[in-house]
Amino acid sequence: MGNDFVTYDDDLLVYQNPNVLSFTPHTIAAVFTTYDPELYVPITLVSYQIERVLFGLNPFIFHLTNILLHIGSALLVFWIALKLVLHRSQQYAFEIALTTSVLFALHPINTEAVAWIAARKDILSGFFFFASFALYLKFSESCKRRDYIMSIIAFALALGSKVSVVFLPFVLLLTDWFTGKELNLKNLKEKSPFFLLSLIFGLIALLGKQAQIAVLTLVEQILLSAKGVSFYLWKLVWPTELSIFHPQSYPINTIGLDLIVPLILITFLVVIALVSLKRRGVIFFSISTFLLMLVPTFATFWKNGFVYFASERYAYSALFGIFFLLSFVFIPTIIRLTEKRKWMEVPVKAGGLLIGLFLAFLSIVQADTFKNGEILLRHALAFNPDSTHALNNLGTTLYQNDRLDEALEMYDKALAIDPLLPQVHTNRGLILLKQGKIEADEAFRKAISSTPLYRDLLEDELQCYFFLSEIMLERGNSSEATRFLKQATEAGPNYFSPHYNLGIRYQGLRQSEKAYEEFVKAAAINSRDIDANYRLAAVAAETGRLQESVDALKKVVRMDSGYGKSKEHLENLEKVLEQTQ
DSSP, X not given: OOOOOOSSSHIIIIITOHHHHOOSHHHHHHHHHSOSSSSOOHHHHHHHHHHHHHXXXXXXXXXXXXXXXXXXXXXXXXXXXXXXHHHHOSTTHHHHHHHHHHHHHHOGGGHHHHHOGGGHHHHHHHHHHHHHHHHHHHHHHHOOHHHHHHHHHHHHHHHHHOGGGTTHHHHHHXXXXXXXXXXXXXXXXXHHHHHHHHHHHHHHHHHHSHHHHHHSOHHHHHHHHHHHHHHHHHHHHSOOSOOSOOBOOSSOOTTOHHHHHHHHHHHHHHHHHHHTGGGTOHHHHHHHHHHHHXXXXXXXXXXXXXEBSOOGGGGTTTHHHHHHHHHHHHHHHHHHHHHHOGGGHHHHHHHHHHHHHHHHHHHHHHHHTTSSHHHHHHHXXXXXXXXXXXXXXXXXXXXXXXXXXXXXXXXXXHHHHOSOOHHHHHHHHHHHHHTTOTHHHHHHHHHHHOOOSSSOOOGGGGHHHHHHHHHXXXXXXXXXXXXXXXXXXXXXXXXXXXXXXXXXXXXXXXXXXXXXXXXXXXXXXXXXXXXXXXXXXXXXHHTTOHHHHHHHHHHHHHHOTTSTTHHHHHHHHHHHHHHHO
């Protein structure tokens, strides 16, 4: 809890997020109507907003919340495991449930989700997932409508925290099967609200993930999925070299052993699960639950222009299945063994205690890597020294701490590994610009010319056009400044910032018609940007489109009535409209 924010995603989601730094009707509406940046996580963002407004940007509070959520999840895991075992046998239910929850609570693979403030979305969705699961089990016993409705509400909150728990309805069907409940039309109808929520939030999530899904082929998705699942299983056994980055080289070698061997192993795992299907076995239930909860993560291999086969926090909810399986299979066997051989009781208990302490120790060590951004990224580079993503982020962290020469060194290392990294060239140019060096111009031009061959540009990678435009303006070359901004809209026609920046440029040149066209495009891409709508209202009025100007100003006033002179302008324009009519 003494850790600071880290300069990787904590800035984007929390301490530099305008929707978190302000708690107004507009920002509350914004978190429910936008992606941040590609995920739909409104409940997570609201939790940040509440912490910020009550306690300020105090990392202690944010870490404390994560820990409390993890404790809550561990307690719910205990209760769920207890109820599941009691449906199958009265014997050793407490010991199985306790072991399941202790493994879940202490295993270092869960450290990333708990120790990283930006991973709140995984741990919050996990908490509500387990709450919904537990309430459904309670409803199965009590048949009380209140428990049923509360389970649905908890599931909605889980999806609003992060949609990765979208397969809960299938887990509930598996639970009914495992506990001996008859699967019929009534049972399916009972799950219909859960499936409806899954469908709605699933479609919303897919809209934010279209670019990621389009980049990788189906074969690549399957191979990376198998590698990711194998990774999580291996780290349960051997939890070392844990890191926020687990990169996959790209283009992907689809016949490489690092992908083929995991596919064989996962196929074998699925076969084992299917063999146990006829006996309502715990193996089928647990493995199916584990794999189902990982399915949504198979659309998240592509991040910020880089490919990753796994992220430890993604397995947070899914790991319940494996922990439950291990406990269900091994704990009764161990207890029976010690009952027969009394001399083994003390060594076995001591061994269990040592395993728990060892897992706790590894989790503490891993949590220390999240102390601050620099430590986190250097830890990642210790295991993946060629990770250009980590080198770029470490460079940015050093830049923010005014250690410019060290930052340049990180950027240069990243470009030596892969010269086609527009954002790294841009970041390098920003340092040179800050140092007043003319080489900044060249760095931004390299950013433009270093377009990746296998994917489209990201919005952040278009910043180089803007900075080159600013340099041209300083040199008095107005036409070149405009040309670079136009090129940005051509390179990223579906992004907000290029159209917004070009609109401002045309507005400054008094070319209202052209400015109007760009602000219309910008506002269509991001309808909740106040300034884009405010500027659209201005140029719409200048070009005689009074009704459009009024509509845009009304939108601005709804979002923030005190923004600029929006209220005054709106009143004046409405009077003019009345007179003309």
